[in-house]
Amino acid sequence: MYNKKIAIAVMLLMIAISIPFGGYRSLNKLYNQVNRAFYQGVDGDGLGIENDLNNRIDNSYNLVTIAKKYIDADNAVIENTLDARDSLVNSKSISDKYKANLRLTEAVEELYTALGAEELKLTDQDKSYRRSLYSNLTSRNDTISHDGYNDKAAEFNNILEGFPASLISRVVGINKAELFR
Missing domain, CATH: 1.20.1440 (de novo design (two linked rop proteins))
Incomplete structure (x- = not known):
């Protein structure tokens, strides 16, 4: 019974750690793609x-x-x-x-x-x-x-406003993408 409680506690701790960590990685990857679109172009061809x-x-x-x-x-x-x-x-x-x-x-x-x-x-x-x-x-x-940058940035910002991204972004410090306007 004692081992079962420890196993459940460890599992809950792992879930609690993995959600923000995984969310951060996913949101950060999307943010970097949007940022690259400004500098390197939406197609990555250097024409941003x-x-x-x-x-x-x-x-x-x-x-x-x-x-x-x-x-x-x-x-x-x-x-x-x-x-x-x-x-x-x-x-x-x-x-x-x-x-x-x-x-x-x-x-x-x-x-x-x-x-x-x-x-x-x-x-x-x-x-x-x-x-x-x-x-x-x-x-x-x-x-x-x-240029398609503003569309990509707005799409990313919409993702950040949804659930659970809005919670994760606040916890891990992912900000909205700046629009070129």
Whole structure:
């Protein structure tokens, strides 16, 4: 009788330990898959939102390079674009990257317009490059808007709200995935 009570107590202890441990492993694996989708793409092909943001960082700098030929380098429009670009470069969290990308979009719009005001001074090559860079910048934002990351993150967050994941996530410290919005 005594051994039976000990066996039941050990079994209950094992169950109590295995549920949070197993839940943590499963939820953490799902969270990492969602996180990788932001950086490596939903299909794991390297074409995630992070790739598009890096492309926007490069293209915005190239647009500034052209602008410096025709607009004073200390001009607020150029400085604002460089500051917005640096903000995106230095952003760590997904939500901070989203905010920095919005800021970069606004700054690029202003720079593109300011550079357009200098259209008569631009060489044919710089006119073409200006339009091409702007097209690339807007195209990357469009690509980002159709990326499947937010769907994966929302799906994960819905799982976390269900039972028993909601309890397990609170116990083991698994947080919701950040949405890129």
